Amino acid sequence: MATADVCREHGIGPATFYRWKAKFGGLEISDARRLKALEDENATLKRLLAEQMLDNAMLKDVASRTW
Numbered sequence: 001m002a003t004a005d006v007c008r009e010h011g012i013g014p015a016t017f018y019r020w021k022a023k024f025g026g027l028e029i030s031d032a033r034r035l036k037a038l039e040d041e042n043a044t045l046k047r048l049l050a051e052q053m054l055d056n057a058m059l060k061d062v063a064s065r066t067w
Contacts, residue, residue, distance in 0.1 A: 006018050024032055 003014060003017060007014050024035075027035065
């Protein structure tokens with residue numbers, strides 16, 4: 001099947017196809033699943049860090065005010 005036909009069937013562009021092929025082309029299924037799990041965990045950790053930094057900034061702001 002031609003690349004253009006596969007892209008059309010799945011509703012993606014050829015650039016997306018080749019980008020995914022470069023990223024996931026040499027991976028086994030278990031490796032791709034592990035990569036996805038690590039990306040999800042990384043996103044969760046980034047969100048937790050952002051929330052913690054916001055809380056820290058808020059506490060510093062409250063502590064710096066003169067009563």
